[in-house]
Amino acid sequence: MVEVLDSRWLERARDKRWLVAVSGGRDSVVLLDSLVREGVENLVVLHVNHSLRGEASDADEHFVADLADRYGLPFLLTKEDVGGIASSSGKGLELVAREVRLAAYVKGVTAYGCEGVALGHHADDQAETVLFKLLRGSDGFKGMKLENELYVDPIFLKVYRPMLGARRSTIDRYVQEYELEYREDETNNEPFTPRNRIRHEVMPLLSDVMGRDVVSAINNAWEACYQMDDFLDSQINFHQMLDPQGRLFLPLLEKQHEAVQGRVIHWFLKEKGVKDLSRGVVHSCVALCHVHGVAKVNLPGGGWMRRKEKRLFVEWGE
Amino acid sequence: MVEVLDSRWLERARDKRWLVAVSGGRDSVVLLDSLVREGVENLVVLHVNHSLRGEASDADEHFVADLADRYGLPFLLTKEDVGGIASSSGKGLELVAREVRLAAYVKGVTAYGCEGVALGHHADDQAETVLFKLLRGSDGFKGMKLENELYVDPIFLKVYRPMLGARRSTIDRYVQEYELEYREDETNNEPFTPRNRIRHEVMPLLSDVMGRDVVSAINNAWEACYQMDDFLDSQINFHQMLDPQGRLFLPLLEKQHEAVQGRVIHWFLKEKGVKDLSRGVVHSCVALCHVHGVAKVNLPGGGWMRRKEKRLFVEWGE
Numbered sequence: 001m002v003e004v005l006d007s008r009w010l011e012r013a014r015d016k017r018w019l020v021a022v023s024g025g026r027d028s029v030v031l032l033d034s035l036v037r038e039g040v041e042n043l044v045v046l047h048v049n050h051s052l053r054g055e056a057s058d059a060d061e062h063f064v065a066d067l068a069d070r071y072g073l074p075f076l077l078t079k080e081d082v083g084g085i086a087s088s089s090g091k092g093l094e095l096v097a098r099e100v101r102l103a104a105y106v107k108g109v110t111a112y113g114c115e116g117v118a119l120g121h122h123a124d125d126q127a128e129t130v131l132f133k134l135l136r137g138s139d140g141f142k143g144m145k146l147e148n149e150l151y152v153d154p155i156f157l158k159v160y161r162p163m164l165g166a167r168r169s170t171i172d173r174y175v176q177e178y179e180l181e182y183r184e185d186e187t188n189n190e191p192f193t194p195r196n197r198i199r200h201e202v203m204p205l206l207s208d209v210m211g212r213d214v215v216s217a218i219n220n221a222w223e224a225c226y227q228m229d230d231f232l233d234s235q236i237n238f239h240q241m242l243d244p245q246g247r248l249f250l251p252l253l254e255k256q257h258e259a260v261q262g263r264v265i266h267w268f269l270k271e272k273g274v275k276d277l278s279r280g281v282v283h284s285c286v287a288l289c290h291v292h293g294v295a296k297v298n299l300p301g302g303g304w305m306r307r308k309e310k311r312l313f314v315e316w317g318e
Numbered sequence: 319m320v321e322v323l324d325s326r327w328l329e330r331a332r333d334k335r336w337l338v339a340v341s342g343g344r345d346s347v348v349l350l351d352s353l354v355r356e357g358v359e360n361l362v363v364l365h366v367n368h369s370l371r372g373e374a375s376d377a378d379e380h381f382v383a384d385l386a387d388r389y390g391l392p393f394l395l396t397k398e399d400v401g402g403i404a405s406s407s408g409k410g411l412e413l414v415a416r417e418v419r420l421a422a423y424v425k426g427v428t429a430y431g432c433e434g435v436a437l438g439h440h441a442d443d444q445a446e447t448v449l450f451k452l453l454r455g456s457d458g459f460k461g462m463k464l465e466n467e468l469y470v471d472p473i474f475l476k477v478y479r480p481m482l483g484a485r486r487s488t489i490d491r492y493v494q495e496y497e498l499e500y501r502e503d504e505t506n507n508e509p510f511t512p513r514n515r516i517r518h519e520v521m522p523l524l525s526d527v528m529g530r531d532v533v534s535a536i537n538n539a540w541e542a543c544y545q546m547d548d549f550l551d552s553q554i555n556f557h558q559m560l561d562p563q564g565r566l567f568l569p570l571l572e573k574q575h576e577a578v579q580g581r582v583i584h585w586f587l588k589e590k591g592v593k594d595l596s597r598g599v600v601h602s603c604v605a606l607c608h609v610h611g612v613a614k615v616n617l618p619g620g621g622w623m624r625r626k627e628k629r630l631f632v633e634w635g636e
Contacts, residue, residue, distance in 0.1 A: 135528045137535030197527040205523060209515040210453045217455030220597040227577035228546040234575060235553065259549035262542065279538040 002174040004034050004122075004166040006146060013162070016115040017042035019076075019108040021101070022067065024060040024183035027120035029067070030174050031163055035118070036071050037178075045071070046108045046117070048101050049079040052093075053187065060183050074112070078104035102152045109157060116158030124168040127215040128198050130222045137278055143222040167215065236260055238267050248312035254289045261286045265312070269299065272314040276300040288312055320492040322352050322440075322484040324464060331480070334433040335360035337394075337426040339419070340385065342378040342501035345438035347385070348492050349481055353436070354389050355496075362430045363389070366422045367397040368415050371505065378501050392430070396422035420470045427475060434476030442486040445533040446516050448540045455596060461540040485533065554578055556585050566630035572607045579604045583630070587617065590632040594618040606630055 013035075020035060022028040022045050035043055045068035049061045061077065068075035078100065086096045105117040121129075121144055130143040148159045163171070175182070206214045241264050243249040248268055253261055265285045269277055277300070284297045288307045295307045303316040331353075338353060340346040340363050353361055363386035367379045379395065386393035396418065404414045423435040439447075439462055448461040466477045481489070493500070524532045559582050561567040566586055571579060583603045587595055595618070602615045606625045613625045621634040 134539050135524055135532045135535055137532075137538060194527050194529070202520075202523060202527060205520060206453055209512050209520060211512070214453045214455075216598070217453055220455060220601070221452050223601075224577075224580065224597060225543050225546070227575075227580065228543070228550055231550060231553075231575045231577035232546055235549075257545075257549045257552060259542075259545035262545065279542060280534070283538065283541075 002170060002177050004030060004170055004174050005038060005162045006165055009146060009160065009162045010038055010040070013115075013160075014038075014040055017044070017113060018160075019044050019046050019105065019112065019114040019117040021046050021048070021105065021117055021119050022064045023047070023120075023185065024063045024067075025120075025185050026175060026180075026182045027122060027125075027163070027171060029180055029182040030171050031118060031120040032067065032071070033178060033180055034163075034174065036073075043071075044074045044076055044108060044112045044114060046076045046078070046104060048104045049077065050082040050097050050100065051079060051084075052082055052097075056186070060185075063183050076104075076108050076111070078107070102150075102157065105159075106152050106155055106157055110155065116160050118160045118162055120163055121161045122163045122166045122168055122171055123219055124199075124203075124215055126164055126222070127218040128195065128203065130218050131202065132195060132198055137280075143219070143226065145226075232259060232263055236263060238264060241268075243311060245311075250289065250291070250307065250310040250312060253312070254291070258286065261289050265305075268312070269305070269314065272303075274299050274301060274303065274314065285312075320488060320495050322348060322488055322492050323356060323480045324483055327464060327478065327480045328356055328358070331433075331478075332356075332358055335362070335431060336478075337362050337364050337423065337430065337432040337435040339364050339366070339423065339435055339437050340382050341365070341438075341503065342381045342385070343438075343503050344493060344498075344500045345440060345443075345481070345489060347498055347500040348489050349436060349438040350385065350389070351496060351498055352481075352492065354391075361389075362392045362394055362426060362432060364394045364396070364422060364426045364435070366419050367395065368400040368418065369397060369402075370400055370411070370415075374504070378503075381501050394422075394426050394429070396425070420468075420475065423477075424470050424473055424475055428473065434478050436478045436480055438481055439479045440481045440484045440486055440489055441537060442517075442521075442533055444482055444540070445536040446513065446521065448536050449520065450513060450516055455598075461537070461544065463544075550577055550581055554581060556582060559586075561629060563629075568607065568609070568625065568628040568630060571630070572609070576604065579607050583623075586630070587623070587632065590621075592617050592619060592621065592632065603630075 018035070018040065020028070020032050020043050022032050024047070032043070032045065045064065047061055047064040049057050051057055061079070065075050065077070080100045082093060082097050082100055085091070085100070086093045089096065108114065109117055126143050133142045144161055144164060146161055146164050149156050150159065151157075174180070203214070241248055241253055248264065253264060256264070262282055266277060266282050269282070269285070281297070281299060285305045287293050288295070288297060288305060289312075291307075297305045299305060299314065303314055305312060305314055336353070336358065338346070338350050338361050340350050342365070350361070350363065363382065365379055365382040367375050369375050379397070383393050383395070398418045400411060400415050400418055403409070403418070404411045407414065426432065427435055444461050451460045462479055462482060464479055464482050467474050468477065469475075492498070521532070559566055559570055566582070571582060574582070580600055584595060584600050587600070587603065599615070599617060603623045605611050606613070606615060606623060607630075609625075615623045617623060617632065621632055623630060623632055
């Protein structure tokens, strides 16, 4: 049998109810099939139709509805005109699509009392994500987690990626072994988005240059960084760094290791609603801890961070 | 004036004596010129002739000797037949070249009573190094430091890279501004080594895919990881994890965060002389901390790490 699911996750998963997000593509079809095959019984199939590819989108929807029917599982559909919402709201397509998906997950998890939503990301997706975020610079060296919890109004949504340890090649073997049918998403092959170019151009070039597969190297490095990040978080009492007025208290902060200062300032700026934080901005704000340096750093969104009377705080322009 | 040197380093550098490693290539020529121009007076020029490129190697040597002469600085030469040593010793060219360079640095620093050796690496080198080590997987997410100390028998050698914050484009501008001559090292353009392919193929592709320069994103991410790594080290009392016989004491280790366990085990294995440690091996050894898992992990070089009587230790084969 071809193993694609995380075995430790599986042990805990069997007696719970899961929402499974199925696009109809190879990965999510394998996720659903492997969960069924492993005897995880309380599954609910969710499909989100983004209405972005006309008839192909509807064909995906029918394919997944049929699939759920064949497995004898409840089928939940969210259909939204993502393109329309994007143009009327002025938001980007990717962002709207993500918001629609998250809302659908919350609705499904709540309606069926599920433990969380299971997604079909695998190890190759992870390496591509880590590389993409690293190169974009905004999130540093970040990746996806096997288990994650994020606040999506009004609940904390639990997101699981049980195939995160499985390679794309293993998923291919799974498809062959069990002769699974799935839908090709042509947008995955569009050459012009950065994510697709990382998959189709960058990753093969990197493996060729290094003379070996680079996915596990990238994922192992990320894992190590993630652990350090987690350890760092565990060592910081964030609220203890504040004065009674909720400003960062410099006499405490300036004694900390630079890694702690960076983490505390990042947390503080996020708490104050600063968006699009880059490492560069956080780095500049860390310099505010030095009492003899600059006293003000501009923030994205029109505000600034200021040092005054041994405090750091955020002010917004008029 | 085009700034290429780290200003904080420069403040501390003026009143000390420095060995400057000059290959004759653009970067080291700019390093030497900028040090002289900034008024750092006690410089000694070192050139290492690896004898790998016949007449071109000797021409580089003469070029650097003339350069030192024009600046009125002492010139120190180390000439070794790196190719010959490599074939007679069975070691790789890269390794022998590195050993020869380190020995030359130690000799120069000792003979002239220098604070350390200054090298010409810059920000683009750093990004390429970070990416290369990340993809190779052995060193995780590692880069070069502005200041580093490494043990090269019989001293702790201090290595400085004062141009590590400067971009290649800035160094190019410096060369133009001061009309500097330098020697082209054709091996930098050989298309077949992984390092050169990262420079000439990977980095341009990454910038093209992301639609922006990626060097600072990579270097900032590395900086953040380095700080976390440094913080992690600062929180661990490594020797406290040992029992009186120098074995890892599991009742203490198993209570630690996984990041700490990984760091302690990595340190322990290095102390025990295990070479070529990959993250994968360390990860497997961390699993030994779980008392109900496997009790033995094979190590590179023929030894193994074993768990027995609440201790972890290394054994070597016969």
